[in-house]
Every structure is written in structure tokens, then in C-alpha cells.
Amino acid sequence: MKVSPIEKFGNYAILVAFSFLIVSPLATIVIAAFAPASAADARAGAIHPENFIVAWTEGRFSQYMLTSVSVSVLVLSLTVVMSILSGYAFGTMKFRGSNVLFYLFLLGIMVPAEAIIIPLFFDLRSLGLTDTIWAVALPQVAQSIAFGTYWMRTYFRGVNPSILEAARVDGASPWRILWSILVPMGRPALTTMVVLIFMWTWNEFLIPLVMSPTGTFRTAPLALALFQGQYTQGTALLAAAAVLVALPVVILYFFLQRHFIQGMLEGAVKE
């Protein structure tokens, strides 16, 4: 399509303006993170990377980041294995009730954590399980399994049936076919699922807030919310803490952005 140079220029202007609107709130916080935290600091210089170290130690982020990492690893490892298995059954096998069961899993993608958090908290409390890593992780595993099953089923259904047929003729069991052919072949789909579930788990707020009332398993985003309550004056340290909390997912995003964007768009468009 031919367009005039003026229109082309206008388009660049729109691209730049829109990008600016999106970036500026984020830039604000990054700039604030390097600003002097106090009047004394201001006299020492304009740029203060040591804010990150101060925020890290004062906010005890080493502990909370470790909790976040442990919860993420636990949620990911359980979800990925279980979703591969269930997605494999739904995607390649014929069995009674498969439709009903699959829709039952789909339901979970829509259910908000707000609906299940109250009974979960009171029931797990009476079992003495609140304030454990399981109470924080397992509800998130259940949420992610709903998506993971859906996602892996889509992948397995897209596999060329002749590959399955050939492996079967060679005498490979369904278990072997899954782990030595289909899983290695499905690395792109798996990567997308892993980055999305990691992002959701890392950023999750309500479940760790409620399920760990004493804060033993406080994750990094929660610690940031708490840090904000304590440091109403020092915006520099708060901003530095905010950058630290966002950083792991943002770094991953810059390396694997295609997986993030495709996953979030295609997860909804396919079917």
C-alpha cells in the first residue's frame, strides 16, 4: 500500500509518543531508584547505585527473593510434569468422559483466586498447613494446571499423527513416545508455558498474602508492598526495591519476549 511521506512521518510520531507514554512511568521509577535517598546523600553526588544494596538489606529482600524462587520452582516443577501428563492424555488418547473432564479443567482458567482463597485459608488453617510453602504453592499449582493442561493438549493435538503411528509400530509404549519423542520435540511450546507460569507465580499477590499470615513465606512482591508502608519518606529506596522485584521477570522477558507475547496472545486465540 502506498502512503505519503507525511503519513509515514505521522506514524513514526505516533509510535514514539505511544511508546513514551508506556515507558515513562517505568522510567520514572528507574530514575528514582538512582536518586539520592537523603539530603546527606544528595551532597555526595547525583547518582546512587548503592540504593539497591541498602534496599536489599533493609527490606530483607535476600530472604524474600529466596522464598519467591522456592515457590516458583515448586509451582513450576509440579505444574509442568502434571500438565504434560494430562495434556498428553487429552491430546492423543480416546477415553470416556474426556470432554467433561477437559471442560472441568478449562473452568479453572476463569476462576479468580478471590473465590477459592477463603475456604482454602480456613480449611488449611484447621489442618495446620497455613504458613507452609505448600499452602502458598499448591493453590497456584491448581490454577496453573488448568492453563497448562489446556496449553499442552493444544500442542499434543497439533503433533503430526504419523509420528505417533511410526513410533507405535516400532513398539514404543505411550510413556516412551511421550518422554523420548514428544517432549523433546515440543520444547518451544514448553518454554512458552514455563515462562508464563513463572511470570504469574512470581507476580502473584493475593495467595501468598493470605496463605502465609505470619509472613514466614512472604514473597518479594508482598515484601515490596510492606516496604512501601514503612518507607513513606524515602522514595529512592522504595523505587530501588520495586526495580529489584520486577527485574527477574523483565530480564527473562527481554530474552524470551517472543514466547511471552505469543503465549499470551495465542493462548487465547487458538481453538
Next chain:
Amino acid sequence: MAISPVASSSLIRKGASDHGRSRRRGGARLTPYLYILPALLVYAAFMLYPLGRAVHLSLFKWDGLSLATFVGFGNYVDIASDERLRAAFGHAFVFVFFYAILPVCIGLVLASILTRARVHGLSIFRTIVFLPQVIAMVVVAVAWRQIYAPDGQLNTALRAIGLDGLTRAWLGDYTFSLPAVGIIGTWVSTGLVTVLLMAGMAKIPGERFESARLDGAGAIREFFSITVPAVRAEITVALTLTIVASLKTFDLIYVTTGGGPGSSTTVPSYEVYRRAFQLGEAGSAAAVGVTLTLMIFVISLIVNSIGDKSSS
């Protein structure tokens, strides 16, 4: 979670596990269930069972400690009669506008302008505008709190252009706190929606525009009669994703305003938390949670059925 599958179509099965192997027939028939079992156990225990329990709990008046009393649908009646709860659900619809409707309108205009001309740098643009989707809402909230602060960037900018009269503590204002929080939602959603719509518009064959232009259609006619109808499916998906996200807004409210001032920015998901863990009204909180879930289901069904009807 941000993903929602749009209604599944016909189910064509490829391959079958009980292929031949008559001698292990009984075992083979069980195989699929064994594969599903681990996922189903965790899912049933931590999703289905609590969901059922929430429905059950919502019929009781219970403070979380003492004996519960059965009140039937009393907690649901409260949602209609309690002023604060009514306000919370009202705000949810305001957020649907800011999170979903406004971004789709902006996204449609932006995407159609950007698809008309081949410009460079679209992939960088995509990377940038998608960023708000991957950043923890708490971080987003901290950033915007600084912008809206009395001595924050927004007021500074207003003073710089001489509009001192408009400056205020945006998040502490009874009138402006709700739209101020809503704008954060618009900021989060618009990039996602635009990228989604641009992907849809890239699939429209160029000849369709050429022939419309030969017929003398202007840019605006072209927009309404070609572009918008062609991306109906993408609009449906965008609306589903963003509406669900808006109804689940909890952390943003928790960090920016705590529902205040007064009840002017409270939303159902925040009321669930407040009622259960601050006021000790677990039954009422469960009723709000169940109602919120039903709202999410009904709205996505409506959006998808409208999308299906208009595309066929």
C-alpha cells in the same frame, strides 16, 4: 492469570492408546486416566473443592472462629442492599471501561493507523508496549503512586504549564481517585490490546483496501466497514482478557488506595479480602467471591457469543 480460552470447537481425536494390544486391554483402557490423575488430584483438592466450599460457606454467617449460622441467600441479598458492596460492584464496571473498552477503542485506532503504512521499528514498539503486562502489579502500583503523589510528576507537570488549580492528591480525592486508578488499568491493557489487534489487521488482504479506495471510500469509512469487522475475533479475545483482568484487580487497589478514600475505589476482589480477613465476615466474603466468579463467567460468555454471532 491472563489467559482465557475462547470456546472450544469440534474435538477431533488423533491416535488412540488402546490400539490393538488385546491382551492388555483392561490396563490400556485405564491408561488415560492414570495420566490425568496427578493433575486432577491437585486440581480437585485446591480448585474444585474450595470452589464448592466457597458456595457452601456463602450461605452462612461465620466469623472464621465460632459456630456458623445458616442464613440462606442472606449474604447475596446484602450485596444488593449493602451500600459499600453495591459501590464495589459499581466500581468493577467502571474498571471494565478503563481496562477493556477504552484500550480497545485506542487500540483499534492506533493499530489501524500503524498497519496502513509499512514503518520500521514495529518489533521494538511491540516489546515496549507489552512491558506493563509482565511487570508485577505491585511494582506498577508503586510507580503510579509516585506519579499521583501531591509532589509527584503529574502535579509538577500541571504546575509547569500553569494549571496549579488542577493539582491535588489524586489518590486521596473522592472524585478523582477512581478514574486515577482506572487510568493505570488503561496503561496496563492498551499495549496488549494494540499488539493483538495489529496481528489481526496484518491478516487483512491488501486488495480489500485497494478496491474500497477505488470505490472512493475514505480512511474513516475504510476503518468502520473493513478494518473493524475483519478483527472481530481479536476484539472478542481482547475484551475477554482485559475484562477478566479488570474484575480480578486486587493488588493494584491494595497498594494504591486500599479501597479509599472512604469506599470510593473499593472493588469486589478487595472486599473479599477485607471482609474475610479484616472484618471477620467469612460467609459474606465467600458470597462476594462467588458472585465475582459468576460475573466473570457470564460476561465472557456474553462477549464470546456476540463475537461468534457477528463473525459468522
